[in-house]
Amino acid sequence: MALPNPIQVAGKHNAVYELYYKHIDPKETGGIEAMVAAKFLKKSGLSDVVLSRIWDLSDPSGKGYLDKSGFYVSLKLVALAQAGQTINMANIFTETQNPPKV
Numbered sequence: 001m002a003l004p005n006p007i008q009v010a011g012k013h014n015a016v017y018e019l020y021y022k023h024i025d026p027k028e029t030g031g032i033e034a035m036v037a038a039k040f041l042k043k044s045g046l047s048d049v050v051l052s053r054i055w056d057l058s059d060p061s062g063k064g065y066l067d068k069s070g071f072y073v074s075l076k077l078v079a080l081a082q083a084g085q086t087i088n089m090a091n092i093f094t095e096t097q098n099p100p101k102v
Contacts, residue, residue, distance in 0.1 A: 003060070003069035009076045009092055013099035017075050020102065021068060032066045034059075037074065043102040044078045053087060054078060075100045 010017040024040050025032050034055075041051055058066055058074035066074060077087045079100040085091060 003058075003073050004092060006068050006072040009069075009072045011093070011095050013079070013096070016099040017072055020075060020100075021071055024071070025068075030067055032071055034064050034066075037066050037071065040102060041074060041078060044082065044100060046078065046081050050081050050087065054081070057087070057089060075102075078102065 006017070007014055020040075022028075024036060038051070038055070041054065044051070046054075054074050054077040057077060058070040073089075073092060076092055076096075079096040079098065080091055080094065081087050082101060083096050083098070085094065085096075
């Protein structure tokens with residue numbers, strides 16, 4: 001399953017998503033290892049159960065790493081969870097008032 005375009009996912013918060021992406025993948029390798037991504041997303045304060053669900057949706061083919069699209073999806077799902085909204089792909093284009101806090 002192909003993930004949506006990163007810019008469409010980020011919406012009005014694209015600049016923030018891009019800063020997070022450059023922070024976590026400064027060499028622009030295109031792949032963020034699971035442990036690196038997990039450590040970063042853990043800063044969101046969300047439970048491990050919620051973060052596990054976010055990971056499953058962000059890495060639907062089970063590659064074990066996130067590309068840029070997957071990372072942006074994970075950030076959007078974090079923002080949705082932090083806003084008290086349902087985390088699923090049906091809500092991926094829903095604008096959030098605030099960007100994810102990680």
